[in-house]
Amino acid sequence: MNTNPKIAVFGGGSWATAIVKMLSENLEQVGWYMRSQSAIDYIKENDHNPNYISSATFNVNQLYLSSDINEMVKYADILIFSIPSAFVKTELDKITEPFTSKIVFSAIKGIIPESGLIVGEHFNKILNVPIENIGVITGPCHAEEVAMERLSYLTIACKDEEKAKLVSKFISSHYIKTKISDDIIGAEYAAMLKNIYAIAAGIAHGLGYGDNFQAVLMSNSIREIKRFIKKVHRMKRNINNSAYLGDLLVTGYSVFSRNRMFGNMIGKGYTVKSAMMEMSMVAEGYYATKSAYLLNEKNNTKTPIIDAVYQILYENKNPKTIFKNLTELID
Incomplete structure (x- = not known):
């Protein structure tokens, strides 16, 4: 080499x-x-x-x-x-x-x-x-x-x-x-999935949920990532390492996160199209949400947060209603 x-x-x-x-x-x-x-x-x-x-x-x-x-x-x-x-x-x-x-x-x-x-x-x-x-x-x-x-x-x-x-x-x-x-496959799936959860964090913030709920949302998100990746690529990995949990946290919480920004706009009432037009950068999580949702239809993993984001972005469901339901599905 x-x-x-x-x-x-x-x-x-x-x-x-x-x-x-x-x-x-x-x-x-x-x-x-x-x-x-x-x-x-x-x-x-x-x-x-x-x-x-x-x-x-x-x-x-x-x-x-x-x-x-x-x-x-x-x-x-x-x-x-x-x-x-x-x-x-x-x-x-x-x-x-x-x-x-x-x-x-x-x-x-x-x-x-x-x-x-x-x-x-x-x-x-x-x-x-x-x-x-x-x-x-x-x-x-x-x-x-x-x-x-x-x-x-x-x-x-x-x-x-x-x-x-x-x-x-x-x-x-x-x-x-x-x-x-x-862990090339697991690390890349985690990098893709965390953008979806950052959108969820942004939607929650836009809807007025506070830090207490955000912490629960992120806690559930890393467990959801673990279940998802385990189905697509089973191997020994520590999901708490920075490539998985660290990347999720910075994308979910940071002011630099375009996916969180995109979600925040959706939570505040923007349509998907209007939010995309206002942003000068691509929110990768938008495309990842559909792909992850369709892949999970075959894998049948429990992913209530991905499901909720998909319903809001692709089925035009009301974010307030969907997140109220989501609060009963996570702990």
């Missing part, structure tokens, strides 16, 4: 920008694919992303920027995808360069709507990337705090421990601590 690989990040949003910043601490050059050529031109001129976490500045001489996804696939040995899950397939469909021999890491905390799969499974089952070449970057880490270089923790999961260690080394810095894991 190449111990001095070329690494590229795919995506132009806040989390992609944060990952480029982390890698820039350790690499002489970082590849960065963005579909917007105007955003690339702006970065070259002004040293920061025009649209997301603009406080994160770059030495543009370190960046290999391109709006040609095939150029970036050809360039890199390790591909880190941080594109909103709703747009992943559209971007992947552009790729003509062979990449089944590449190491592919997902930093996408969502599910691909077209296949109903988490990103790692999509790469493996649909695009034939070997499972040992697939990894996940996850954990309780907001892009905005990375930009401010506030201490954050990430979990790097891969079946191949050496590849996890390699990516971990290039992401670590004085403000980023990392640990490795072999």
Whole structure:
């Protein structure tokens, strides 16, 4: 395995920008694919992303920027995808360069709507990337705090421990601590599911529920995550680790959480469409809710919180009524 690989990040949003910043601490050059050529031109001129976490500045001489996804696939040995899950397939469909021999890491905390799969499974089952070449970057880490270089923790999961260690080394810095894991499927499902519970937390806040209820909601949420993941991928894991519980808590409580913000707007009476129009960023939990609900129809796990969020977002049920019912189903 190449111990001095070329690494590229795919995506132009806040989390992609944060990952480029982390890698820039350790690499002489970082590849960065963005579909917007105007955003690339702006970065070259002004040293920061025009649209997301603009406080994160770059030495543009370190960046290999391109709006040609095939150029970036050809360039890199390790591909880190941080594109909103709703747009992943559209971007992947552009790729003509062979990449089944590449190491592919997902930093996408969502599910691909077209296949109903988490990103790692999509790469493996649909695009034939070997499972040992697939990894996940996850954990309780907001892009905005990375930009401010506030201490954050990430979990790097891969079946191949050496590849996890390699990516971990290039992401670590004085403000980023990392640990490795072999629970690639469970960690990625947890990263997807916690967005749904953050929406639930936001809805509760919008409806006027207080901190006491929020604590009970989060307590039930981690148990629901444990039941769900156990059904889809049974293995030994500590659900209280930061990749699971930590990520849930920061997404459920933080002012930086777009999923909580989205839920809060729904709780205050916004329609799904109007809430989405007002937000400048994608709330991954919206798409994850439908996929998790449909998957659970086959697995038949007890998930009253997912069910409640689904009814509100996709069946246009009244949030106040649904949450009143939910209070009788959780403890």
